Each structure stands twice: as structure tokens, then as C-alpha cells.
Amino acid sequence: MASETAQGSFWMPPEASTFAGDVDALFDFIYWLNVFFFVAITGAIVYFAIKYRRKSDDQLATSQVGHNTLIEAAWTFIPLLIVIAIFVWGFRVYLDQSVAPDGAYEVKVTAQAYAWSYTYPDGRVEQELVVPEDTPVKLVMASKDLLHSFFVPDFRVKSDVIPGRYTTVWFEAKDPGEHIVFCTEYCGSGHSAMMSKVVVKTVPEFEEWLKSSGPPDGMSLADWGAQLYTGAGCAACHSVDGSQRVGPSWKGVFGSERKMAEGPAVKADENYLRESILQPLNKVVAGYPPSMPSYQGQLSDAKIDALIEYMKTLK
Amino acid sequence: MATTETLDHAQEVSYLGAKKGIMSWLVTIDHKRIGVMYLASVLATFALGGILALLVRAELWAPNLVAGDELFSADIYNRLFTLHGLVMVFLFIIPSVPAAFGNFVLPLMIGAKDVAFPRLNLASYYVYVIGTVMALYATIAGGVDTGWTFYTPYSASVSGPVVMMVMAAFVLGFSSIFTGLNFIVTIHKMRAPGMTWQRLPLFLWAIYATSIIQVMATPVLGITLCLLAMERAMGIGIFDPALGGDPVLFQHFFWFYSHPAVYIMILPGMGIMSELVTVHARKTIFGYRAIALSSIAIAVISFLVWGHHMFVSGQSVYAGMIFSFLTFLVAIPSAIKVLNWVATLYGGSIQLNAPMLWAMSFLILFTIGGLTGIFLGTLATDVHLHDTYFVVAHFHYVMVGGTVVAFFGALHHWWPKMFGRMYNEFWANVSAVLFFIGFNVTFFPQFIMGSQGMPRRYYNYLEEFEIFHKISTSGTWLIGLSFIIMVVYLVRSLTSGEKASANPWGAKSLEWATQSPPIEHNFHEIPTVTEGPYDFPKAGGK
Numbered sequence: 001m002a003s004e005t006a007q008g009s010f011w012m013p014p015e016a017s018t019f020a021g022d023v024d025a026l027f028d029f030i031y032w033l034n035v036f037f038f039v040a041i042t043g044a045i046v047y048f049a050i051k052y053r054r055k056s057d058d059q060l061a062t063s064q065v066g067h068n069t070l071i072e073a074a075w076t077f078i079p080l081l082i083v084i085a086i087f088v089w090g091f092r093v094y095l096d097q098s099v100a101p102d103g104a105y106e107v108k109v110t111a112q113a114y115a116w117s118y119t120y121p122d123g124r125v126e127q128e129l130v131v132p133e134d135t136p137v138k139l140v141m142a143s144k145d146l147l148h149s150f151f152v153p154d155f156r157v158k159s160d161v162i163p164g165r166y167t168t169v170w171f172e173a174k175d176p177g178e179h180i181v182f183c184t185e186y187c188g189s190g191h192s193a194m195m196s197k198v199v200v201k202t203v204p205e206f207e208e209w210l211k212s213s214g215p216p217d218g219m220s221l222a223d224w225g226a227q228l229y230t231g232a233g234c235a236a237c238h239s240v241d242g243s244q245r246v247g248p249s250w251k252g253v254f255g256s257e258r259k260m261a262e263g264p265a266v267k268a269d270e271n272y273l274r275e276s277i278l279q280p281l282n283k284v285v286a287g288y289p290p291s292m293p294s295y296q297g298q299l300s301d302a303k304i305d306a307l308i309e310y311m312k313t314l315k
Numbered sequence: 316m317a318t319t320e321t322l323d324h325a326q327e328v329s330y331l332g333a334k335k336g337i338m339s340w341l342v343t344i345d346h347k348r349i350g351v352m353y354l355a356s357v358l359a360t361f362a363l364g365g366i367l368a369l370l371v372r373a374e375l376w377a378p379n380l381v382a383g384d385e386l387f388s389a390d391i392y393n394r395l396f397t398l399h400g401l402v403m404v405f406l407f408i409i410p411s412v413p414a415a416f417g418n419f420v421l422p423l424m425i426g427a428k429d430v431a432f433p434r435l436n437l438a439s440y441y442v443y444v445i446g447t448v449m450a451l452y453a454t455i456a457g458g459v460d461t462g463w464t465f466y467t468p469y470s471a472s473v474s475g476p477v478v479m480m481v482m483a484a485f486v487l488g489f490s491s492i493f494t495g496l497n498f499i500v501t502i503h504k505m506r507a508p509g510m511t512w513q514r515l516p517l518f519l520w521a522i523y524a525t526s527i528i529q530v531m532a533t534p535v536l537g538i539t540l541c542l543l544a545m546e547r548a549m550g551i552g553i554f555d556p557a558l559g560g561d562p563v564l565f566q567h568f569f570w571f572y573s574h575p576a577v578y579i580m581i582l583p584g585m586g587i588m589s590e591l592v593t594v595h596a597r598k599t600i601f602g603y604r605a606i607a608l609s610s611i612a613i614a615v616i617s618f619l620v621w622g623h624h625m626f627v628s629g630q631s632v633y634a635g636m637i638f639s640f641l642t643f644l645v646a647i648p649s650a651i652k653v654l655n656w657v658a659t660l661y662g663g664s665i666q667l668n669a670p671m672l673w674a675m676s677f678l679i680l681f682t683i684g685g686l687t688g689i690f691l692g693t694l695a696t697d698v699h700l701h702d703t704y705f706v707v708a709h710f711h712y713v714m715v716g717g718t719v720v721a722f723f724g725a726l727h728h729w730w731p732k733m734f735g736r737m738y739n740e741f742w743a744n745v746s747a748v749l750f751f752i753g754f755n756v757t758f759f760p761q762f763i764m765g766s767q768g769m770p771r772r773y774y775n776y777l778e779e780f781e782i783f784h785k786i787s788t789s790g791t792w793l794i795g796l797s798f799i800i801m802v803v804y805l806v807r808s809l810t811s812g813e814k815a816s817a818n819p820w821g822a823k824s825l826e827w828a829t830q831s832p833p834i835e836h837n838f839h840e841i842p843t844v845t846e847g848p849y850d851f852p853k854a855g856g857k
Contacts, residue, residue, distance in 0.1 A: 011766045034686040048660040060854040061598045063662025083643040090693035153768025156699045160628045164556030167629040184702040184770040189389040192773035
């Protein structure tokens with residue numbers, strides 16, 4: 001999870017966005033306030049427990065003081081002032097987190113069970129969020145099915161992603177590197193596998209990347225397919241070692257005879273596999289729920305080719 | 316003390332022996348017997364919820380790296396954590412203190428013979444049983460994996476007996492309302508002569524505030540769950556965007572009940588604290604008026620803070636601002652109470668027995684729970700921490716470290732009164748200390764992994780979080796051991812414990828003015844109250 005340039009602390013992951021440091025400064029302030037009050041309160045309890053411990057059965061209390069207006073006023077108004085200060089501080093940082101600067105680079109984020117995809121201004125769709133460093137990036141997010149939540153711990157950003165409504169987050173990444181994306185709104189069996197990556201590149205690298213298509217340099221089509229298998233969320237429901245998940249395993253699937261829930265058996269060739277990715281409910285394998293979402297518009301033709309190439313290697 | 320008249324009588328037939336046979340329990344309208352039936356029921360549901368927690372933590376012992384690593388499938392795991400939440404919230408915590416101890420001691424504490432509506436009281440128990448059976452049926456019929464929060468659109472679209480489970484929660488709500496209504500009327504109308512509001516034990520102020528929330532907030536949950544059931548069963552579009560509904564609306568409705576419900580869960584625990592720290596330190600409460608009024612303040616403000624569950628749900632920046640501010644306001648009355656209890660210990664005669672050890676555990680754990688809440692009420696830090704294990708740790712420190720610890724403090728405090736026997740003091744202390752250690756081992760690492768980014772409700776996780784999960788899971792075994800010890804010494808107490816006197820702790824409130832266990836009608840004659848519940852003597856005279 002750590003980027004190459006920044007280390008996390010005991011409590012917090014690395015600070016990889018411009019406002020991560022502001023969030024952490026407030027976190028640290030509250031933390032030390034907590035430590036102070038905890039030590040004071042626990043210290044008082046332990047001290048009283050030792051000093052006023054009952055040593056004989058008939059020992060009575062040495063004080064019966066029922067209240068003290070000065071003390072009570074102090075511990076009402078001093079904490080009140082402290083929390084109001086924290087509230088104001090928290091709101092100011094939150095405003096920075098919430099309002100993207102004008103002219104931020106915009107990427108559309110689509111969530112569906114159980115994958116993230118990122119649509120760029122030129123229409124290309126990716127399974128990893130590639131962004132330039134030192135540039136404000138604004139994500140406009142929507143869900144195709146359930147509630148999801150987009151969380152990048154290293155950036156200190158999080159927002160629910162909702163069907164039928166847009167939500168946004170923004171960040172400015174400080175250095176090149178990779179950062180994990182979690183789904184943090186419970187969405188069923190594949191929730192904990194619904195992860196993705198933010199890849200921060202230098203501005204020239206990013207612009208070069210924007211022009212490229214097909215597999216990354218030096219990578220075979222099948223290897224790219226293996227990368228997409230986790231990147232596009234296939235792994236949440238399909239294993240590659242024959243073990244049982246929500247959908248059929250990919251092990252040995254290519255070229256095999258598939259029994260359908262309805263209709264005649266089908267041979268799993270390129271055309272069937274492509275159809276199953278784009279219109280998964282047309283032909284559902286017997287014994288599995290008709291629950292796979294369509295990847296129409298989520299995966300380019302080149303990527304579908306790569307996935308099928310990868311399946312061919314899983315004998 | 317109001318009256319010691321009853322103490323002079325020879326031991327008489329108690330409520331336990333007044334009538335014989337199973338039917339005398341099942342149709343009883345004696346608040347004490349209903350309290351005992353509730354106590355047995357909530358202890359059973361607590362055991363069930365606890366076993367579910369052990370299973371959840373067992374699965375999380377190690378990440379699943381290759382096929383065959385897993386103890387359960389993702390679908391089973393999701394059902395386990397959902398049921399753990401549902402059982403602990405709806406079947407255990409909400410009824411625990413009010414229905415078990417409230418029922419037993421409330422009429423005794425105000426010097427009454429029973430609650431205002433004894434038959435409604437019995438009805439509330441059977442409504443609770445029906446709701447519990449419905450929830451268990453839904454569990455056997457496939458279980459639900461929606462999380463205890465039933466968020467739409469997942470809960471509206473997933474297969475399984477969601478409607479049955481939702482209806483179980485709906486029915487349980489009525490049990491809660493009946494109990495609340497009964498207590499409000501009883502406290503208003505049935506106090507003994509001289510039992511003024513300023514002499515009301517603080518446990519009852521807390522129960523009174525709780526009852527107000529129960530009566531006012533629970534219907535909102537009922538309506539919300541009905542709307543969800545209608546959407547699932549009839550396709551009426553309220554929350555589903557495909558039908559023109561709004562999925563976030565459900566969260567508003569749900570938390571409009573469930574945030575006040577947090578105070579339904581914690582206020583009775585706070586009430587217990589006021590009894591434990593006074594009686595077992597022979598000390599008058601510090602700041603009676605502040606504690607009583609803060610209960611009412613919490614009850615009122617708790618209705619205005621639900622939006623702090625939704626800072627990252629897409630609500631507006633300004634809604635977030637207002638809810639954050641109000642959240643800090645509701646924190647103050649809770650902080651005042653903690654400081655008052657600590658101050659109460661000053662100059663006391665502190666007996667380090669089981670009730671006091673549980674009380675001190677509460678003070679320490681609830682303080683951690685409350686202080687860590689500041690991170691979550693603060694907008695900027697909540698964005699990072701929301702829906703991570705930090706939140707899981709926080710609410711377990713409040714709900715378990717607060718309410719559950721207070722519940723077991725109350726169990727040890729009122730046990731001699733309820734059953735007329737003492738328990739083994741040594742093992743009771745061992746159990747309390749073991750729980751305190753086990754609890755911290757379980758939940759403290761969750762703060763760290765949460766702020767490091769570990770999301771909650773995850774079946775599987777990245778290897779870097781493994782060490783925290785391992786420590787956390789091992790803590791649950793210590794907690795389990797502490798409860799096994801407790802079961803053993805409490806069962807032994809019932810069968811062969813030393814007989815308890817009417818007032819083994821030297822307490823001042825009225826439930827200790829009748830014999831242990833109490834006679835069927837509580838008091839021979841209605842006592843007259845002349846002193847406050849915490850008027851303990853001072854060394855060397857007044």
C-alpha cells in the first residue's frame with residue numbers, strides 16, 4: 001500500500017495527497033487530547049481505588065460532598081470550548097476535502113458489484129485509476145447497482161457511490177506510486193474483493209500512457225488478461241484453481257462443453273466467452289445464480305481478447 | 316433509609332416460592348418474575364450473539380490466500396456478522412437492562428407493589444418471544460446477509476428471508492414500546508409517599524429517559540421496516556432508484572431511530588453506574604442534579620444527530636456541518652456523567668468487589684469509547700475513518716465496554732436481591748478482570764488497523780492487517796473464558812451459594828429495604844421515604 005516516497009506512521013497510512021497532512025495534523029491533535037484525558041481519568045480512578053480502598057468492613061467514606069458548582073461548571077464549559085474548536089478545525093479541512101479546485105482533471109468512476117472502472121475524457125475505460133502527479137483530479141462517481149464506497153486510505157478520501165445520483169471526491173497526488181482502493185460500503189459476497197488501484201505517474205508519463213492502447217509494454221496478451229482478472233473484478237466471483245465461488249471457475253473452461261440452466265449445452269469458445277462477459281444472462285451455466293452484471297462499455301475489445309487469451313492458459 | 320420494618324420479620328416465602336409449577340411462571344404478572352424471565356432470555360441471546368462473534372473472529376484469524384484457507388464461505392461469513400449484529404442489538408442490548416433489571420428493581424426502588432400495567436408487562440415479554448422466534452426462523456430459513464442496518468438497495472434486492480427478519484425487528488419494537496410506556500406511567504404515578512423526583516435513584520432517571528426515547532423513536536423504525544417490506548414484497552418504489560425511490564432516504568429513516576437507539580442502549584448502563592459507584596464506595600453521588608438532567612438532555616439531543624452516520628453518504632456539506640456540531644453537543648452530557656462518577660469515588664470507602672470492578676471497567680472502557688468518538692464526530696477525520704475497523708472498535712467500546720459491562724455489573728449487584736444467594740467473590744473478580752483484559756486485546760488493535768485503512772464487514776483482507784486480526788481474535792478467547800467462569804460460579808451460587816441478607820452491600824435505596832429475595836408483594840406496607848437514595852454516613856458523624 002505504501003508509496004515509494006512516503007512512510008506511514010503507527011496510526012496512519014502514508015500521506016500521499018496534498019490534504020492528507022492537514023487531516024493527520026487534526027488527527028494527531030485529537031489523539032494527544034485523548035491521551036491526556038484518558039491518563040487523567042484513568043489515573044484518578046486508580047489513585048482513588050488505592051487511596052480509598054476499604055480496609056475494614058465498617059469503614060465509612062471520609063467525604064460526602066454532593067456537588068461543587070465551580071468544578072462542575074469547569075468540566076462542562078472547558079470540554080465544550082475544546083470540542084467547538086475541534087468542530088471548526090474539522091469543518092475547515094473538510095471544506096478543502098469536499099470542494100475540488102476549478103479546472104481539475106475529471107475522471108468518471110463507475111462502481112458495480114464487484115468492480116471499479118474509470119472512464120477518461122477521451123472515452124477510454126480502465127480498471128486502474130491512472131492519474132498525473134501534482135494535478136488536482138476530480139472523480140465523478142455513480143453506481144450501476146448497489147451502494148458502494150470509494151476509499152483511498154493514502155489520500156484520506158472516501159465517498160459513497162450511489163445508484164441514480166453522482167457523488168464526487170477530489171485529490172492531488174504528491175508523488176508517483178501506487179495506492180489501494182477499497183470498497184467501504186458493504187455490498188454482498190464480493191465486497192472484500194472489490195479493490196482497485198490508483199497509479200500515480202509523472203505528467204509526461206501520464207500523457208504518454210493516455211495515447212497508448214493494448215497491453216502495457218513487454219506484456220503478453222495472456223499476462224495482461226491475468227492482470228485484468230483481478231483488476232476488472234472477475235476474481236471476486238470466479239476462481240482460476242477450480243475452487244467454488246459465486247460463478248464457475250475459469251480452470252479448464254476454454255473449449256469445454258457447458259451445461260446450461262436452460263436450452264442445449266454450449267461449447268465455451270471465444271464467441272461464447274465474449275457473450276458471457278457482455279450479456280452474461282443470455283446463457284447461464286446450470287447450477288449458478290443469474291447474478292453477473294454486464295461488462296458492456298466497461299471493457300474494451302482488446303481487454304476482452306486478453307481475458308479470453310488468459311482463460312486459454314488455465315488448463 | 317426509609318424503613319427497616321421488614322427486616323425484623325423472620326424470612327418469609329419469597330416471590331420465587333410463592334407459587335409453584337411452570338404455569339405459575341408463564342402466566343405470572345409479577346414484575347419480578349417477568350424480570351427474571353427476561354434475564355434468562357437475554358442471557359441466552361447474549362450467549363448466541365457471543366458464539367456468532369467467536370465464529371466471525373475465527374474466520375478472520377488469517378487472510379484467505381489460496382483455495383481451502385477459508386473456514387467459511389463469504390456468504391456464510393456475511394450471514395454470521397449480520398446475525399451477530401441483529402442478535403446483539405435487537406435481542407440482547409435493547410431489552411437487556413430495562414426489561415430484565417428495570418422490571419425487577421423499578422417498582423422496588425420506588426416502593427410500589429408492581430408496575431402500572433402488569434398484564435401489558437407480561438404481553439411485552441411474549442411479544443419479545445414472538446419476535447425472537449421470528450428472527451430465529453429467518454435464520455434457519457437461510458439467514459440474511461444485509462448487515463444489521465438493512466441498507467437499501469442491497470436489502471431490497473438480495474434473496475433470502477429479509478422480510479421475515481425485518482418483521483421480527485418490527486415486532487420486537489412493540490415489546491420495547493410496551494415496556495417504555497409501562498415504566499413512564501409507573502414512575503409518574505406509583506412512587507411511594509416521600510419519593511420525590513429529587514429522591515429518585517439515578518438508575519430510574521436513566522430508565523425514564525430511555526423509556527421516552529423508546530416510545531418516541533421506535534415507531535419510526537417500525538415504519539421504515541414496513542416500507543422496506545412493502546418495497547420487497549409489492550415493488551412499491553420508495554428506496555429503489557430504478558422505481559423512482561431514493562436509496563439514501565432509507566439511511567435517514569434508519570438512523571433517525573437507530574441513533575436515539577444508541578442511547579436506548581447506553582442510558583440504562585449509565586443509570587446502573589450511578590448505583591454501583593455510590594453503593595460500593597458508601598458515598599453520596601457527586602452531582603445528582605447534573606447526572607439526572609444530563610440523561611434528559613441526551614434523550615432530547617439524541618434525536619438531532621442521526622446525520623453523523625452519513626458524512627460520506629452524499630449528503631450536503633452544510634448538513635454535515637450541522638450534524639457534526641450537534642454531535643459534539645450530545646457528547647458533553649456523557650462526559651459530565653463520567654467525571655461525576657470518578658469524582659464520586661473521591662473520599663469513598665471503595666470495596667474492590669465484582670460490581671465495583673465492573674464499574675471501573677465501564678469508566679475506563681467507556682472513556683476510550685467516548686474519546687475516540689471525537690475523531691468520528693469531526694468531519695475531516697471521519698471521512699478517513701468512516702466504515703473502517705476504527706468505527707467497529709469505537710462502538711464496541713461504547714456498547715460492550717459501556718452497556719454490556721454495566722449489565723454484568725448490575726447482574727452482580729442485584730444478584731443477591733434477585734435470588735437470595737451470594738456468589739463466589741474470588742471467581743467473580745477473576746472473571747471481571749479477565750473480561751477487561753480480553754476486551755482490550757480484542758478491540759484495541761481494531762483502532763489501529765482501522766485508521767490504517769482496514770474496512771469493516773470484510774470477509775477477506777490484505778496480509779499487512781494479519782497481525783492486528785490475530786491479536787484481536789485471540790482476545791475473544793479470553794472473553795469467552797471469562798464468561799465460562801461466570802456461568803460456573805453463578806450456577807453454583809444458585810444451588811449452594813451462601814444465603815444473602817436483605818442488604819448485603821449496605822445500600823440506601825428501597826429495593827434493599829425488603830428481604831432477599833423479596834416477598835411476592837414487595838413490601839408489607841408501602842414505605843414512607845424520608846431520605847435520598849445516596850445519603851450515606853460520613854466517618855466521624857455527619
